[in-house]
Amino acid sequence: MVPVLRSAAVLLLAAGVAVPLVGAQPPAPGAAEADVKALRETFQTEREQAVKAKFPADTLAKADELLKRADEAAKGENYKAALRHVRDARWQLPYLPSGLPPHVTRVLGEARMRHSDRVNALAYSPDGRLASASCDFTVKIWDLGNGRELVTYRGHVDQTDDPTKTSTNVLGATDVAFHPKGNVVASASGNQVHLWHPTTGKLIKVLLHLGKTDKPITSIAFSPDGELLAVGGDDFILRVIESDSGKEVFKSNSRNARIERVAFSPNGKLVALGDNNSQVAVYVPRGKGNQLAMSVQGVDRGGVFGVAFAADSGSVFTCGLDEKARLTAGPDPDGKSAGNTATKLREFVGHSGAVNRLAVTADGKTLVTCGEDRTVRVWDVASGKALRSFQGHMTKAIAVAVRGDGQQVASASEDGAVRVWDLNATDEHRALKDAKESLWAVAASPDGKWVAAAGADRSIRVYSMEAGKLEATIDAGAAMTALVFLDGNRLVASGGDKVVKVWDLAAKKVLKELSGHTLAVLTVAASPDGNLVVSGSADASVRGFAPDSGKEVWKWSARKAAVAVAVRADGKRVAVGIADGGLSVLDVSGPAPRELSTLAAHTAGTTCVAFSPDGNRLASVGGDGALRVWSVGTDGALTQLVRFDGPVTTTGTAAAPLSTVAFAPDGRYVATAGADAVVRVWDIQTKSEARGLRGHTDWVTSVAFSPNGQSLVAVAAEKDNTLRIFELPQLDAASAAGGHMLAVNAVAVSPNGKLVATAAIDHTIKVWDIATGKEVATLVGNADTPFAVSFVGNDALVMGGRVPTRDSGRLHLWALNPSRSTAVPTGEVYTVVTASDAARFGAWASRQAVGDTVRNNAFEIYDAKGKLLSSTPDKGRNVRSATFTSDLAWAVAGDESGTLRVFDLEKGERIGGDWPVFQRGFADLGVTADKKLLVAADEEGTIKIADVAKRDVIADCPAHKAGVRALIVSPTGKTFVTLSNDREIKAWSLTEFKDKKVVEVRSWVVPVTINGAAYTPDGKSVVTANADGTAYVLELP
Template identity: 25%
Template sequence: MKTNRRCLLMNILSTSVHFCGAIQTLFFSLVLLLIAFLSLSNAYAQEYIQIGLPTGAKYRIGKGILHGGIAYSPDGTRIAVASSIGVWMYNAHTGEELALFTGHTEPVLSVAFSPDGKIVASGAGRKWGWWKEDSEIRLWNADTGEHLATLTRPPEIPKGAEIGQLDVWELAFSPDGKTLASASSDGSVRLWNIETGQYRSILEDGPFVASIAFSLDGKTLVGGAWDYTIQLWDVATGLSYATLEGHMDRVHSVAFSPDGKTLVSGGWDKTVLLWDMDTRSVREVLTGHTSIVMSVAFSPDGKTFASAGLDQKIRLWEADTGKLRATLWKHTGSIDTIAFSPDGAHLASTSYDDETIRLWETDTGEQRTTITGHWRLGPAAFSPDKRTVAIGSEPEAIWLWDVGTDRKLATLAGHTKDVTALVFSPNGSTLASGSRDKTVRLWDVATGKLRVTLEKHADTVTAIAFSPDGKILASSGNTNTLIYLWDPETGTRRSTLNTHTAGISLAFSPDSQSVMAAGGDAQIRLWDVNTGELHTTIDGDRDSIEAVAFSPDGKTIASMNGHGVYLWDANTGRHRTTLWGRTGNYSTLAFSTDGSTVAAPQVGYGVYIWDVHTEQLQTILTGVTSEAAALAFWPDNQNLISADYASILLWDLAPFLTETPWDVNNDGVVNILDLTLVASQFGQKTPDLNGDGIVNILDLTLVAQHLGE
């Protein structure tokens, strides 16, 4: 019905324009804006895209990477899930997104509900140590998402006294809800007073403890350690009073039975052990898993316990006999964490590998719900119209994703190793991809079919670029110093250029006559694409250059290293200025279509936005917990779209920009006078507001969108 309504509007509009001339042209533009808005509203029917957005963001696609933490609320109505962008709250029955708690500056790894269900605790960090800072534990109001407290290193403990909290892998509340225990990657298990937020003590500072659990009376805390043991601590004194030995490899998960008489543990030796806590001895050794057991859990009635791991299977066992009751097998990747619902009727499981949360019926073993959207993204590239994003998602595949409807259009399969680079042709009809399999592949975007494979590279292809006229494709490898120039229509190699450096970034000049490369030797080189002659060499800063880009008018070159963005005169090679910042490690750098603004990733997280003319930092877009892998300005220069390794965000830059290009006559307000001025310049080169090279109805549409500002 909505589609038919739009078609009817378009028919009426086309008739009106035909008969009514210039006046109707303005009306046409305004209604086009209305239709675009309706289309956007309808396309984004999914509520999650506007939950918990960072400041300045309009919407988000993708829910962040799953890191294993999952917990049922005590009343069984909600599930808290740890992700790289915050704590998601889901309806435990339908899987519907309810809320997103944000505030951590690192990915969330662990979550826990207090026994009364009023508080959610979350622990952050980067699980495999890629970006180490002192991470934190946050306490949230479970109903409202209000941030109640942050538990960090006490000020009386000097920085040099201990390694620091680092990655908070596991959290557990005591049965009375007054104490929170945390296990971190520095080998420490800490106790926190929930009422005061104060740090009580460290129970262990040695072998890494991957899992912790309180006994029924709250007097004992157990921890499964990577030295193959299970430690028992007296919570009151903080002292270890017993060590359980039985596993032949690292212990990864522990859980008490509801009556506290039995402990179940799982580990890297592929076994599940049942322990008698009275005698502190192994009661049963259960086998069947074919890989590491990542998680174990007891049902609330104590009659069943579950185990899951890297073999992608969940096993349900009878607690009394140790007999295998059922095997649940729907995950397509390793399972990180499992949790029973408070009534024991359901089980939740998470998988970092297959990017899903699955809810199961424990009686029948049937999967009831699958929660998706927790992507792990690789390299990304936006189509020229910014409506489609290509994502290196699965190890050897590429997704084409519709940004407007939040749906996958196609999966492109053909590479035999990880995809490392992506770029669309200027007309958006072709996608080029580079890979660790040493090839460049050209895909038909409309059909998803492979057109041609380019196979001259001797190592991983890390950089590819189309010339603006679409007639040349450039590619280069990780360690190879050569750049290959290809005819994308035929797949034939036109020429080879030697950069004398490796790990390069590529860009073409706007007129397609020069190709630019920069890399490990901190030099920027420009070649004539027709003759292959090196005509310009710019000596950059001493550090390796991660990314380069031409301004839209071709007069300025931007290069990025870890210290900021350097601006150079493209004709003379003279250094103009440096926009200082802790810029990122990935080859992405973007100019706005009018050349007035440049965007670059901030190392670790965030996006820098600089005014090129004033050389001022306009803002840092924060709230993302993964470094941007792709950046692109919308044609109106007021919006930026970014893709990181967990999600895609559309940002509204208007509040941060110093100029108002829509106020064409500079009278302080966007009004009918600006519309009249733009309409009078149709066919001219200025004021070209969308950067397409000519003043036309699209520029008029942009002005109309900002009337009254």
């Protein structure tokens, strides 16, 4: 009998404990040469636009390479692949978004498929365009071929005669719907429904105006024939109106509850609504007599957040706070009572949190839901079983829609992101079915030429990666559990015979036998240079071998079976996954291994581990269905960076166990697979699912990336027994320019003016090349909310912020090359300024004062390594804004009363007494580099310029009606900029005043909220920190 093998061990471990973001839509069947030619012409037009926008040639290189691959595929008449490559190429082209004002020269982190605030609703047009309605009061229509916005409707932004605008309408544009003919869009906001043109974004008419009510409209829906529009809202009334005239056809009695969602039945005769009193109701708008056909509880508690009819035009789907979706039997299609009306037919259980929205495919066979747990889940209506789950949102998923052909789902979240997922049953791949029994291991050769697969049938099969042709079959003599290539010809294999063997593939013979284990060898790994082979066994030992000599060079004993091993690129560290869920890091650079760290990584066995190519991160998966990515410290300590919990099983009781994990060559993506037969590719930077590769029919046991990252190979067991080679679409297609997933809070420019750093609430800092707009680096490992960032020289950064879980803060110091970080505990940090010599930096830190209503503030000076040099306190007042002079000699702070204090930081004392600058609180302030001028703004939007030495105001001006959000002074002392609360940016002169008034030199009104800004060192440009995760480069006169 074969001893317990690696994949069998995975199964036992699991049992022993109690879209992808679409940058390319799936090609239509029978895609022809003409389709490729047409899309290629579109690409060329968009490329010319990028050149015209002065994007450098190297920013176009990736797109050009993909187009080259498309041309090669087309020459071979593989038009399906050619279409995919052209579509991916379009996503890689840089662009300036539409709707930007003049003098925006670059956008860092282009915001494809993203609003600046929560997305409330999604809708597909009949021809597959996607519209989204947002809290930012805009409605956007997207080109799903490249992620760019086609049209932005701003009619609700400036909506007049709307009492809800300044009071009850907290959701902006609440809903959107395409007319069934696709020629008109309806959208709702406040007390109005607008009709507008989907290609021009121009208002056609205000279809419905509810007058002086302060109860906003929440939901709208067209009838299938487009003649009627159902409208529901906070006024408790369902209305059905003619879609061309707005004439009222039906008006319900008050439901005494807010109407959350409305929907028409497929036959157009019925309208369903869900309210915030847990009820779902069905009306017959054109019926006679009692037009209320059914009213019944739709959820167990709270409001009904989603409602849709089943294909029978009677039964109704609902979802809400009770963490599930429900199908309830309704009236017959004409609205008459049926025998089982109001009977609960089925529940769809699996979400962990409220289910916020649902949608049904046109054929009624598939239900899609989204929820608080940030997932999108797909269900079989007939059985109630979960078919799949998509994880891609950083925050709760709010809206979902299904394309008319049922092949694509769109979802949107609270952070403004829109994602698109492919519902195809399988993804394009080559299936190699030579094995007749379970496959448990797969490996790709370092030169990318070969793929090896092995498993229960005691054979090792070697295929050409490019052709998928079986080149060799080797009799291994025992069932094989693990494979790893040493080079293009030598393969290490292990299994049930307790021996690790090094094979010469060309000769089909064993070069060395690496002996020592007393039970089955469950896992092997090798260093990239091929000089070290590491094996783990059911005998609880981990052994290191020199493959050339066959000698054992070290041994380490684990607590339980060693199920997984990985070797870092330098060969000095080994990670071990243990059957009890443990994860250990060993130092193997000496004569004997030394345990550096051990922790409990998984609750059901750590089944596979993998180092990132740079060795700074470690991925682990387990029988608990979780993927965890760890940062690996220089001392071997592990800190969790990301955790992805796998989808629940079809029974909805637990996450499907995972058995394999692999890093992509670029280190950004990680592939996992296991019991649910889906290979998932995760984006570590965006913390989301990038692809879900389907094709296997049973447990996927092992995966590997090709060295060029363009293919992924996977094998499966039991009923599948197949090696599949997936050609990967461009993984970063939907984030080609990089970009944050959440709002940018702070921005800084390097002293040489070449780099920009953005710090966002997605817990990353990104570094950009300001000339090209390309992302240079992403710094992860910080879990704080950032408030300030500054370069320390050109190759280091300091970020200050707040620790979310407690009332304190930290400074994070980052070296860019190589990337490493240090954290320094302090108070909440709101301002960081680096001295011009980069030897020191200053930080304004605020700490909670015990027993006091105000916070204790301190102006702290650190050396470049984070050592505290001095701290000057400012106690007893609520400081609203503070900064440092560029030489760090002074700190200047304004409080809520409009009083300013100036501190000499070398002496640790105040300079002069309190200076009453404003009668109201400070909004922000700055000081020129020569310390001569103070520039300040109050909370009402007034700015003042003052002579610091004389403490005399020399100019003032009302800056913004909506108030000043931030103020930044140029390092040259010639200009300053102010940011308003209504998306307006103004640049002002510091060298010219007119009648003691500040002179405006340029202004911008941008489509997103601006959280902060920084000047370039030459004072000629300003870089903004944007709420949609981007940054603008603004050109000054």
